[in-house]
Amino acid sequence: MKVLMRILALLFAAMMAAGAAAQQDLHRSVVLITADGLRWQEIFRGADPAFFGREETGMKDARDVARRFGGASAAERRAKLLPFFWNELVKIGSLYGNRDKGSEVVVRNRHRFSYPGYSEILTGRPRDDLIDSNDNRPNPSFTVLEIVRKELGLAREQVALFGSWETFSGIGAHEPGSVFINAGYTSLELAGASARLIELSRDQFSLLTPWRTVRHDYTTFELALEYLRTRKPRLLYIALGETDDWAHAKRYDRYLEMIHYFDGCVGRIWRAIQQMPEYRDRTLLVAATDHGRGSKIKNWDRHGADVRGAQYIWLAVAGAGLAAGGEAGEGSRLTQSDIAPTILEWMGIPYTKLEGVAGRPLPAIAAGKSR
Numbered sequence: 001m002k003v004l005m006r007i008l009a010l011l012f013a014a015m016m017a018a019g020a021a022a023q024q025d026l027h028r029s030v031v032l033i034t035a036d037g038l039r040w041q042e043i044f045r046g047a048d049p050a051f052f053g054r055e056e057t058g059m060k061d062a063r064d065v066a067r068r069f070g071g072a073s074a075a076e077r078r079a080k081l082l083p084f085f086w087n088e089l090v091k092i093g094s095l096y097g098n099r100d101k102g103s104e105v106v107v108r109n110r111h112r113f114s115y116p117g118y119s120e121i122l123t124g125r126p127r128d129d130l131i132d133s134n135d136n137r138p139n140p141s142f143t144v145l146e147i148v149r150k151e152l153g154l155a156r157e158q159v160a161l162f163g164s165w166e167t168f169s170g171i172g173a174h175e176p177g178s179v180f181i182n183a184g185y186t187s188l189e190l191a192g193a194s195a196r197l198i199e200l201s202r203d204q205f206s207l208l209t210p211w212r213t214v215r216h217d218y219t220t221f222e223l224a225l226e227y228l229r230t231r232k233p234r235l236l237y238i239a240l241g242e243t244d245d246w247a248h249a250k251r252y253d254r255y256l257e258m259i260h261y262f263d264g265c266v267g268r269i270w271r272a273i274q275q276m277p278e279y280r281d282r283t284l285l286v287a288a289t290d291h292g293r294g295s296k297i298k299n300w301d302r303h304g305a306d307v308r309g310a311q312y313i314w315l316a317v318a319g320a321g322l323a324a325g326g327e328a329g330e331g332s333r334l335t336q337s338d339i340a341p342t343i344l345e346w347m348g349i350p351y352t353k354l355e356g357v358a359g360r361p362l363p364a365i366a367a368g369k370s371r
């Protein structure tokens with residue numbers, strides 16, 4: 001009898017565990033969205049008024065932009081530049097990396113440019129030895145996208161990446177083709193695509209940017225949003241790129257406008273999540289960047305190992321059941337390597353599945369999970 005009771009108890013425990021795992025499986029999704037080379041300074045201070053009217057920032061002929069994003073205080077300017085971040089996201093999520101308040105987010109890789117940064121975001125570790133260029137090659141490590149697909153046994157299209165920069169076809173996966181990726185000026189290869197997806201895919205080739213390897217963020221974002229609505233992926237990564245390209249072109253006016261556009265995209269994706277029962281109350285939203293830039297008028301356009309301050313970035317997260325920490329302050333220390341572990345922790349997958357992981361899940365995620 002005792003033995004029978006023990007067997008029953010064990011069976012019951014196993015059923016409960018399986019049930020909890022299945023429920024977690026059903027309940028968890030992630031949307032990751034990045035803006036290339038978007039400085040922490042603009043996120044937390046808004047547009048820099050010292051740049052207004054200056055020829056070397058492209059602001060000489062852009063007085064209307066200065067008017068739109070100007071203001072007497074940093075609080076006023078940042079709310080104009082990023083209205084979703086500062087009117088809504090700050091109330092429902094957490095924003096890290098305001099160095100003026102003692103909060104810091106840094107890249108661990110020493111390169112401070114794009115491939116190393118995105119790889120660190122997607123693999124939870126720097127690989128300075130292997131990744132030292134922006135050449136379009138498969139990622140030397142398995143990415144969080146591949147790990148989520150494998151661990152949850154998902155179909156390929158259930159883990160998707162849309163990128164403005166063509167090199168995401170390499171960065172996104174160690175095994176090419178293992179997850180769904182559409183990046184740069186590339187036709188969407190998708191059976192049964194909606195009319196909207198087909199139209200966006202076709203029109204991208206008529207809407208050229210000044211760059212051969214980066215298509216418009218508009219195309220990337222609209223494709224991703226329509227994909228979310230019609231395909232319901234469990235993990236969606238939207239990688240926007242124009243902020244960095246306009247900065248390199250020394251066009252602070254366009255850089256500001258693309259930041260404002262990015263803020264609108266984050267708001268739209270959040271609202272889309274809230275409108276769909278498949279995502280509402282079970283989706284983690286993560287917004288991030290691949291690297292910082294110089295802090296001065298003479299080097300704000302640049303980044304890289306030799307640019308002081310380009311290692312400092314920012315990070316924003318929001319999700320149902322997560323404490324809304326608002327703007328992080330003194331003592332908050334995070335790294336770019338923490339993003340992939342955070343995504344896995346949210347999905348109920350041990351973050352140590354990331355080979356050689358250097359980062360850790362955000363404490364808020366770990367705490368939220370145990371509730």
Ligand SMILES: [Zn+2]
Pocket residue numbers: 037113114244245248303
């Ligand atoms: Zn760049």
